[in-house]
Amino acid sequence: MPADHVIRAQGLRKIYGKRAALDGLSLSVAQGQLYGLAGPNGAGKTTLIRTLCGLLRPDEGEANLLGWKMPSTRVRSQLGYMPQDFAVYNDLSVMQNLEFFGRLYSLKRSQVRERAKELLDLVQLSDRSRDRVGTFSGGMRRRVSLAISLLHKPRLVFLDEPTAGVDPKLRRSFWDYFNALADENVTLVVTTHLVEEAQRCHMVGFLMAGRLLTQGQPEEILAQTGTSNLDDAFIVLQERGEVAS
Amino acid sequence: MTSLAVALNVLRRILRDGRTLALIVILPLFFVLIYGNSFSGSYSDLTIAIVNEDNGLASVRTMEVGRVTLTVDLASAFVDALDTTVFDIVVLKDSDEAMAMVGKDAWAALVFPKSFSNAVVSEAVRSSGERQVEFEGDSVTILPSDPVAGPLTKLIIDDSNPLVAGAIVAAFNDAFATVLETQQSSVTTESLLDVQRLYEGEIRMLDFTAPGIIGFAMTLITVMLTAMAVVRERTGGTLTRILIAPVSAWQVTLGYTLAFSLIALFQAAELFLVSLWLFDIRFVGDPGAVILVIVLFAIGLQGLATLMSTLAKNEAQAMQFVLFLLIPSIMLSGVFWPLETMSGTMRALSYAIPLTYANAALRKIMLTGHGIEALTFELSVLGAIAFVTLLLSVISMRRQAYTA
Numbered sequence: 001m002p003a004d005h006v007i008r009a010q011g012l013r014k015i016y017g018k019r020a021a022l023d024g025l026s027l028s029v030a031q032g033q034l035y036g037l038a039g040p041n042g043a044g045k046t047t048l049i050r051t052l053c054g055l056l057r058p059d060e061g062e063a064n065l066l067g068w069k070m071p072s073t074r075v076r077s078q079l080g081y082m083p084q085d086f087a088v089y090n091d092l093s094v095m096q097n098l099e100f101f102g103r104l105y106s107l108k109r110s111q112v113r114e115r116a117k118e119l120l121d122l123v124q125l126s127d128r129s130r131d132r133v134g135t136f137s138g139g140m141r142r143r144v145s146l147a148i149s150l151l152h153k154p155r156l157v158f159l160d161e162p163t164a165g166v167d168p169k170l171r172r173s174f175w176d177y178f179n180a181l182a183d184e185n186v187t188l189v190v191t192t193h194l195v196e197e198a199q200r201c202h203m204v205g206f207l208m209a210g211r212l213l214t215q216g217q218p219e220e221i222l223a224q225t226g227t228s229n230l231d232d233a234f235i236v237l238q239e240r241g242e243v244a245s
Numbered sequence: 246m247t248s249l250a251v252a253l254n255v256l257r258r259i260l261r262d263g264r265t266l267a268l269i270v271i272l273p274l275f276f277v278l279i280y281g282n283s284f285s286g287s288y289s290d291l292t293i294a295i296v297n298e299d300n301g302l303a304s305v306r307t308m309e310v311g312r313v314t315l316t317v318d319l320a321s322a323f324v325d326a327l328d329t330t331v332f333d334i335v336v337l338k339d340s341d342e343a344m345a346m347v348g349k350d351a352w353a354a355l356v357f358p359k360s361f362s363n364a365v366v367s368e369a370v371r372s373s374g375e376r377q378v379e380f381e382g383d384s385v386t387i388l389p390s391d392p393v394a395g396p397l398t399k400l401i402i403d404d405s406n407p408l409v410a411g412a413i414v415a416a417f418n419d420a421f422a423t424v425l426e427t428q429q430s431s432v433t434t435e436s437l438l439d440v441q442r443l444y445e446g447e448i449r450m451l452d453f454t455a456p457g458i459i460g461f462a463m464t465l466i467t468v469m470l471t472a473m474a475v476v477r478e479r480t481g482g483t484l485t486r487i488l489i490a491p492v493s494a495w496q497v498t499l500g501y502t503l504a505f506s507l508i509a510l511f512q513a514a515e516l517f518l519v520s521l522w523l524f525d526i527r528f529v530g531d532p533g534a535v536i537l538v539i540v541l542f543a544i545g546l547q548g549l550a551t552l553m554s555t556l557a558k559n560e561a562q563a564m565q566f567v568l569f570l571l572i573p574s575i576m577l578s579g580v581f582w583p584l585e586t587m588s589g590t591m592r593a594l595s596y597a598i599p600l601t602y603a604n605a606a607l608r609k610i611m612l613t614g615h616g617i618e619a620l621t622f623e624l625s626v627l628g629a630i631a632f633v634t635l636l637l638s639v640i641s642m643r644r645q646a647y648t649a
Contacts, residue, residue, distance in 0.1 A: 053489060077491040087482030104490035148486070 004031045006156055006187045007052060011061035021047040022058065023210035029189060029203070031241055034182040036201030037191040038234065042108045044210040045191040046084055049158045052089075052189070053081050066156060080154030084161050086141040087148075090134030094125055094144050095132060098151060105152035112151070119147040122177050122180065124170060139165035146174070149179075157181070163197060175200040195234045206234055213237045259382055268565045275502040276572055282591045283576045288412050291585055292333045294343035294354040295324055303366035308375075308386040312602070315378065318356035319365050319424055326420035331412075340399070348403045348443050348613065353413050356376065361437075365425070368432045386542030397439040404442040405537045407453050407614045409583050414440070452527035455582030459516045460542065460600050464574050467509050467543055471501065471550035472563040475642075480559060484642075494643040498635060501551070502544055507545030510536070530610035534617045538610070541627040542603040548634020555641040574600045 007029040014022040020045045029035045037045050050056040052063050056073030063070045064077060089095050095116060102112035120126040123143035128136070133144055146162050159178075163171045178188050178198065190201065198204040198218065205215035214221060214237055218230060225233040259265055283615060301318030305493065328333065335344045343354040358364075371389045375638035378387055400417065404410040417557035421434040478484040487497055514524075517535070520526045549570060577591055584592050595601050606623035609615040617624070 055485060055572065073491070073493075076489060079489065081486070081489050083482045083485060085482040087486045089481075089483060101486065101490065104487060104492050105490075 005029060006031045006066050007035075007063070007065045007189065009048075009052060009061065009063040009130070012048070012051055012063060013060035014044075014051060014056060014058050014059045017226060020094055020210045022061075024061070025207075025212055026202065027052075027205065027212065027215075028045055029187060031187050032185040033187055034084075034201045035187075035189045036179055036198035036204045036209055037189060038195045038198040038230070039191075039203060041193055041217065043207040044192075045207055046160055047190060047210070048207065049081075049160050049189065053079065057084075064240035075156070077152070078155040080143050080149045080157035082149035082157075084137055084164075086145050088133050088140075088141055088144050090112070091132065091178070093122070093130050094147075095129045097144060097148060102151055107152060109168075113208055115151050115153070116147070119150055122173070123147050125157070139167070142166060143170075150167055155186060157186060157188045159188065161191055161193065163192060165193075180229045197228045199230055204230065206237055208238060247353045259414050260357040261526060262562075264556075264562050265565065268562075272565065273393050275569065278570055279591070282588050283582070284499055285608065288331050288409070288583070288585045289414060289575065290333055291331055291409065292335060292346075292351045293327075293413070294337055294346045294351045295334045296337050296340045296343045296354070296355055296356040297321065297324065298340070298359045299357040300359050301362050301454060305365045305366060305370065306388045306390050307380070308388055309379070309383070310385060313531060314383070315366070315380065317366055318484065321363040322427070323357070323420050323424045326423040328416060334624065339578055344401050348405070351403070352406075352409055353400060353402040353417075355417070358398060361398060365432060365437070372432070384569060386625055395404065398437050399439050399441070401441045401443060404444055404448055405453075407448055409585060410442075422502045432459075437458040446527070448527060451524060452612060453608070454580060454609050455520055455524070455526040457600070457604040459513065459520065460578075460603045460607060461571075461575055462507055462516055463512055463539070463543065463603075464546055464600055465571060466512055467565050468553070468570060470508065471498055471505050472554045472557070473546040473560050473569055475501070475551050475554040476557050476560050476563045478555070494639045498551070498639045498642050501638075502547055502635065505547040506540055506543045509546070510539060513539045513543075526611070529614040531616055534610045537617065537624065538603055538606045538627065541624065541631050543598060544631035545599045545634050548631065548638045551632060551638035552641055554646065570598075571586035573598055574617050577601070578623070580604060599627065599630050602630075617630060 005028045007027065008027065009027045012022045012025045012027075013020065021042075025044070025048065027048075035049065039045055047056065050057050052065065052070065054063075054065075057071070065072070066075045066079075068074050089100070092100070098116045098119075099109065099112050102109075102115070107115070115127070116129065120129055123146055125140065125143055125147070128140075133141055136144070142162065142165055146159065146197060149157065149159065155190055166174065175197070178190060182188055182202065192198060195206075203215060204215065206213040213234075214224065216224070220229065221233050221237075222228065223235055225236040226234055227233040259269070295347075295561070297320045299318070299320035301316055301321065303315045303317050304312060305315060306312050323334075323521035324334065329567050335343075335346070338355040340354075343351075343356060347354050367390055370387050375388055377384050379385075400414075402410050402413060417438075418434045421437065425432055425434075474571050475484075478487075488494065518526075521528060521612050550567070553570070554563050554567045573594060579588065579595065580600070584595055584601070587595060602623045606620045609619055609623070
């Protein structure tokens with residue numbers, strides 16, 4: 001396994017009751033890679049991300065981030081995490097949310113202001129920075145959440161469904177931004193249940209019932225399945241997987 | 246039919262929520278059991294110190310043989326008449342030592358003077374006329390004599406708890422009445438007793454309950470606010486977001502502690518000022534000592550609330566769990582009725598409630614003017630509760646992030 005792999009997970013298994021949310025899953029992601037985790041609802045995407053971040057302890061297997069076995073406190077300052085739920089303070093304004101989380105990452109007020117300008121432009125909330133988040137729609141809150149996750153310029157970013165509820169035009173600009181971050185050597189793992197979205201990633205992993213059906217560059221997967229888009233590719237892989245199991 | 250569907254839906258959802266269902270069943274039972282066992286109405290383990298200097302002799306004038314000395318020992322009879330299920334009696338020889346115990350280790354001290362028996366018998370004969378008694382095998386007639394003026398029986402009583410003080414005086418009156426009845430005496434208890442109250446000024450029931458009520462109000466608000474805030478932080482996902490940042494669970498917990506301690510201090514100031522202004526409650530002690538008690542108490546409360554929030558899946562459950570602290574707090578911590586009226590089990594339970602110690606400490610400061618040096622025990626326990634719950638809340642805070 002190459003040394004520049006910033007995520008290395010081996011044999012991850014997580015059981016809830018009788019159901020395996022992760023079923024012996026292994027994964028490695030290279031530095032500067034935009035890795036898309038695609039799969040239907042309940043495939044195990046969120047469980048995988050939470051396990052990689054150290055928020056869940058796997059029943060078996062282990063995960064290493066930036067060379068540290070998780071859970072580890074040493075990687076936290078370099079880690080950006082956007083959970084699937086909004087995880088923002090509805091009773092605070094956008095800027096107050098950013099300032100609070102900025103303080104947790106030891107950012108100065110001026111640094112927060114500078115970053116806020118860039119990120120609020122990205123999520124198109126510059127004109128609403130003083131508004132209370134509780135007055136926002138679900139999609140807008142998700143945009144605030146994304147801005148918080150990227151505030152401290154993390155080296156490794158986990159984004160759980162960042163584009164859910166976001167309109168297509170803005171969704172496209174998000175993916176452009178993710179690619180730009182990857183160009184700056186930031187590693188991103190982005191989950192989506194919109195399989196076609198994963199086309200914008202360097203690498204894609206198809207997740208189903210806690211297992212990776214396949215992973216590779218989008219073009220490789222299309223060639224492997226003989227399809228013209230990732231939606232069709234996923235259906236083919238899903239059917240193959242069901243036949244195999 | 247629509248209403249029925251709504252009702253069925255509500256009930257079905259409650260039935261699916263195991264914790265809420267358990268609370269619906271357990272909470273009323275818990276309430277009744279605590280209430281039934283906490284207030285028996287009778288007291289026990291009230292420590293009193295007794296010094297018996299009475300020589301047990303009565304010198305009387307008889308018709309047949311002149312002045313004779315009878316052995317009657319009425320002070321011992323009085324002590325024997327006291328209910329030992331109510332009182333823990335400490336018999337001492339030194340009256341100063343006995344007096345010094347009051348307010349610390351004893352609720353009251355009673356000192357019988359040397360001539361107690363003589364005074365009672367003389368007064369009995371004087372008031373009810375000649376009577377026949379046995380003296381050295383013969384029947385003799387005791388003649389009335391002049392009243393015997395002597396020192397009264399001295400009773401010094403800790404009146405910081407009007408309920409206990411009232412119960413002690415009532416029990417002493419009963420015991421005196423029993424002894425005086427054997428002497429067919431018209432002497433009243435009051436004429437034999439020199440009652441001294443330990444503290445200056447009257448301590449009203451309002452004064453007595455005020456420290457506990459203020460403590461309870463703090464418990465109610467601090468625990469509810471903290472538990473709701475932590476559950477909301479967890480269910481909203483922000484706790485996970487905080488704990489994935491380079492901050493320790495210690496820092497987060499201390500942040501919470503600081504915020505809620507400030508809120509508790511503000512609430513306490515509000516409660517005290519309004520109580521003093523509107524109801525003129527007794528406050529004879531050091532406000533600095535009160536602040537120390539309140540800060541330690543508030544830290545312990547927020548620690549307990551954080552721990553409770555670990556058990557709750559949502560804010561509604563958190564509210565229900567909080568009741569398991571609130572009900573014993575109001576009933577078992579001695580706010581309304583003294584711990585001495587509770588059964589052994591309930592009293593043991595009361596020692597696990599922070600308000601028991603906060604109430605005791607605040608009473609010492611507010612009612613009797615004791616300083617910090619007299620609060621070593623209460624402050625130590627409140628400090629220990631604060632430290633342990635703070636430690637456990639750090640662990641639970643980390644766990645809540647993992648399980649959010």
